[in-house]
Amino acid sequence: MSTTTNPPPQPTTDEPPAAAPPPDEVRLELFETMVRSRTYEEAILREYHVDKGPGFDIGKGQIPGEMHLSAGQEPVAAGICAHLTSDDAVTAPHRPHHFAVAHGVDLRRMTAEIFGRETGLGRGRGGHMHLFDPAVHFSCSGIIAEGYPPALGAAFAFRRKGTGGIAVAVTGEGAANQGAFHESLNLAALWQLPVVFVVEDNEWGISVPRTASTSVASNAERAAGYGIPGVRVEDNDVDAVHAAAETAVARARAGDGPSLIEVATVRMWGHFEGDAQGYRPELASVADLDPIPRYAERLRGAGVLDDATEESIRARASEQVEDAVTFAKDSPIPDPAEVHRYVFAEEQS
Numbered sequence: 001m002s003t004t005t006n007p008p009p010q011p012t013t014d015e016p017p018a019a020a021p022p023p024d025e026v027r028l029e030l031f032e033t034m035v036r037s038r039t040y041e042e043a044i045l046r047e048y049h050v051d052k053g054p055g056f057d058i059g060k061g062q063i064p065g066e067m068h069l070s071a072g073q074e075p076v077a078a079g080i081c082a083h084l085t086s087d088d089a090v091t092a093p094h095r096p097h098h099f100a101v102a103h104g105v106d107l108r109r110m111t112a113e114i115f116g117r118e119t120g121l122g123r124g125r126g127g128h129m130h131l132f133d134p135a136v137h138f139s140c141s142g143i144i145a146e147g148y149p150p151a152l153g154a155a156f157a158f159r160r161k162g163t164g165g166i167a168v169a170v171t172g173e174g175a176a177n178q179g180a181f182h183e184s185l186n187l188a189a190l191w192q193l194p195v196v197f198v199v200e201d202n203e204w205g206i207s208v209p210r211t212a213s214t215s216v217a218s219n220a221e222r223a224a225g226y227g228i229p230g231v232r233v234e235d236n237d238v239d240a241v242h243a244a245a246e247t248a249v250a251r252a253r254a255g256d257g258p259s260l261i262e263v264a265t266v267r268m269w270g271h272f273e274g275d276a277q278g279y280r281p282e283l284a285s286v287a288d289l290d291p292i293p294r295y296a297e298r299l300r301g302a303g304v305l306d307d308a309t310e311e312s313i314r315a316r317a318s319e320q321v322e323d324a325v326t327f328a329k330d331s332p333i334p335d336p337a338e339v340h341r342y343v344f345a346e347e348q349s
């Protein structure tokens with residue numbers, strides 16, 4: 001019987017580029033995108049809890065069903081989407097709002113979808129985990145890691161059509177243990193597709209810590225297993241995400257194939273609204289990790305942001321968000337007689 005010895009592990013990941021910060025106007029745009037996203041989620045949070053009582057009944061209220069909010073993870077979406085246009089595709093996970101906002105999904109129709117209204121992106125049939133906006137090639141799914149394979153399809157189509165578009169596939173670190181994640185990395189590498197894979201490592205998959213679900217310290221190491229570059233951005237740093245994405249997007253656009261970016265980020269609120277988070281020892285200090293005031297502080301220190309600019313950014317965000325919420329609330333609910341429309345049903349009644 002012969003035995004083989006595995007070679008010692010080699011360093012497998014590229015270090016994120018130690019780039020200079022983006023130009024001032026870009027940093028302000030990154031800040032504004034993050035503020036718009038947070039303002040949006042604060043409004044959805046407010047509206048979601050209306051009429052859920054007494055107690056908390058997830059099926060009640062004007063937005064029934066589960067709600068997964070992304071507060072804290074805004075640097076990932078802002079830094080990546082700053083390099084994209086509406087000709088590029090984004091496939092987001094069940095926690096999609098920050099990517100939808102950053103990629104320019106129609107805010108009114110997205111909000112109407114979340115409220116289950118006929119004017120929604122999916123005529124109110126899909127809800128907050130199923131937002132589809134073909135105008136900007138955006139989609140998301142409640143089935144974790146299932147945004148990865150469709151991103152390959154979009155990238156393949158863009159290449160065949162010669163549009164110059166690329167696809168960005170986003171998932172959480174928990175979902176990076178799903179087969180669809182690994183199959184997608186393999187095929188995208190094999191076919192050298194213009195894809196950027198993004199993993200948001202918020203350290204928790206519902207109540208499961210990443211150390212209990214994931215065999216490697218960084219998903220960037222897994223990229224090496226498929227022969228593609230992988231980087232991990234630490235500290236939820238939007239400037240560093242922007243720099244890493246610049247490299248990965250340029251590589252995809254140049255026809256040099258896919259890359260993977262993992263970002264160490266933070267889920268500031270529950271896995272879903274109503275989650276008491278008793279499993280989370282660090283809960284008391286999570287608010288200190290809020291990336292938006294941290295970035296504001298950094299921009300102030302660099303002389304990029306002042307009170308007046310921040311106020312106008314926040315006012316603009318509130319105006320856009322409240323306009324979208326009003327549009328949604330003023331929209332009709334779907335006609336109950338049409339419950340069988342757009343679904344496979346043996347009998348239409």
Ligand SMILES: Cc1ncc(C[n+]2csc(CCOP(=O)(O)OP(=O)(O)O)c2C)c(N)n1
Pocket residue numbers: 094095142143144171172173174175176202204205206267271
């Ligand atoms: C295929 C599949 N299995 C299980 C679930 C249930 N589920 C919903 S979210 C989630 C955890 C996801 O964790 P992660 O990928 O880290 O994303 P996060 O929620 O932290 O953003 C699970 C297991 C699902 N939606 N899809």
